[in-house]
Amino acid sequence: MKVLIVGSGGREHAIAMSVEKSPKVEKIYCVPGNAGIAQVAECADIKVMEFDRIVEFAKEKEIDLTIVGPDDPLVGGLVDALEEAGLRAFGPRKNAAILEGSKAFSKELMKKYGIPTAAYETFDNAADALKYLDTAKMPIVLKADGLALGKGVLICNTKDEARNGVKEIMLDKKFGTAGNRMVIEEFLTGREVSVLTFCDGKTIRVMSSAQDHKRAQDNDEGLNTGGMGTFSPSPFYTDEIDRFCREKIYQPTVDAMAKEGRPFQGVIFFGLMLTEDGPKVLEYNARFGDPEAQVVLPRMKNDIIEVMEACVDGTLDRISLEFEDNAAVCVVLASKGYPLKYERGFLISGLESFQGRRSYYVFHAGTRKTSKGIVTNGGRVLGVTAKGPDLKKARANAYKAVEWIDFENKYCRSDIGKAIDEVK
Numbered sequence: 001m002k003v004l005i006v007g008s009g010g011r012e013h014a015i016a017m018s019v020e021k022s023p024k025v026e027k028i029y030c031v032p033g034n035a036g037i038a039q040v041a042e043c044a045d046i047k048v049m050e051f052d053r054i055v056e057f058a059k060e061k062e063i064d065l066t067i068v069g070p071d072d073p074l075v076g077g078l079v080d081a082l083e084e085a086g087l088r089a090f091g092p093r094k095n096a097a098i099l100e101g102s103k104a105f106s107k108e109l110m111k112k113y114g115i116p117t118a119a120y121e122t123f124d125n126a127a128d129a130l131k132y133l134d135t136a137k138m139p140i141v142l143k144a145d146g147l148a149l150g151k152g153v154l155i156c157n158t159k160d161e162a163r164n165g166v167k168e169i170m171l172d173k174k175f176g177t178a179g180n181r182m183v184i185e186e187f188l189t190g191r192e193v194s195v196l197t198f199c200d201g202k203t204i205r206v207m208s209s210a211q212d213h214k215r216a217q218d219n220d221e222g223l224n225t226g227g228m229g230t231f232s233p234s235p236f237y238t239d240e241i242d243r244f245c246r247e248k249i250y251q252p253t254v255d256a257m258a259k260e261g262r263p264f265q266g267v268i269f270f271g272l273m274l275t276e277d278g279p280k281v282l283e284y285n286a287r288f289g290d291p292e293a294q295v296v297l298p299r300m301k302n303d304i305i306e307v308m309e310a311c312v313d314g315t316l317d318r319i320s321l322e323f324e325d326n327a328a329v330c331v332v333l334a335s336k337g338y339p340l341k342y343e344r345g346f347l348i349s350g351l352e353s354f355q356g357r358r359s360y361y362v363f364h365a366g367t368r369k370t371s372k373g374i375v376t377n378g379g380r381v382l383g384v385t386a387k388g389p390d391l392k393k394a395r396a397n398a399y400k401a402v403e404w405i406d407f408e409n410k411y412c413r414s415d416i417g418k419a420i421d422e423v424k
């Protein structure tokens, strides 16, 4: 088979490494890819929103399956465009990717089908939203309706902050048209967990759980980022919680989407908060998480292509997922200044240390190949993942491997997986 992967981050590198293990695959292409992906795939310089060029490329290369990684092309309908051209694609169609593309849609869906989530109201003008804040309890959470690079969520402790937030989202359009509508919701407390699942429109199969670290600095301080590190599995995601989520959240979500005439085929990422009143959905994503994929996929024993084809064909009921009985930790190496201002173009050393090691991975996120070598080319540069027999050993291995890599302005959190120490 010939497989095309769409995207250029650490997530797509992790997908590419899993695809490479499939005996069914003879050739991998990636658009646009990065310097790490280029080691396993032939990359072409086409951007993820250039649908016509992607379709043309897939036809020309006789691609058997296209895997769409990021949210923007999924929400924009790349899968539909590929299917209209008679090509097979893994990922939700536009009418299903709205589960991530519109927070107002996903909240309404959860309310309609009784799926546990934070209480909320939707607003399409600033005046009503501001009036609502007069009587609302603080802290409170403001969410721009549409995609905002993971930055459209504001947690406000005071009414002044919240009023400013409403203005930023709805009047100043800080997140562009994503802020034409907004959701204001109850602030939940608890431990967060990310659960990735495969869906074929009817059946859902649950992958091993993970936990992300979104803030830029240690002790969850600093600005929100795309994710500074992950571990899998989450020891806080117990069998009891898993049973509850399967019955009350996962299958009901898939059934609800089918009932709405929007069958979801692809990956649903459930962002959950484990509250005192039980697990609640914080958000849905219509794709693998980044950097969740970097700890979940290396632990998956299945042939990823078989699972993805089952999602496309509606035969996922015949597949059972299997994960290694171990743990993985991913530490993101960023450029100092991320997520605000940072420099690019610094030479990266030590990448070769990962070659030939089975339990260590260096996933490229923002890198570029130049004549002098591979250089930094983004805020998040690399994701260093290591496995181990348990979380503590995996974490020690990951931090050991972080030392193998060097580049100017290298920055990472030193406490990824610290929560593990709380487990008795």
Ligand code: AMP
Pocket (backbone or CB within 6 Å): 118, 141, 150, 153, 155, 185, 186, 187, 188, 189, 192, 214, 271, 282, 283
């Ligand atoms: P989202 O993009 O919806 O995942 O939100 C980004 C982050 O904001 C989440 O990972 C949570 O840490 C936080 N968050 C979102 N919704 C809530 C909520 N209702 N209560 C508390 N924290 C939240």
Ligand code: GLY
Pocket (backbone or CB within 6 Å): 150, 212, 226, 227, 285, 288, 289, 290, 291, 292
């Ligand atoms: N790591 C969170 C996300 O991919 O949205």
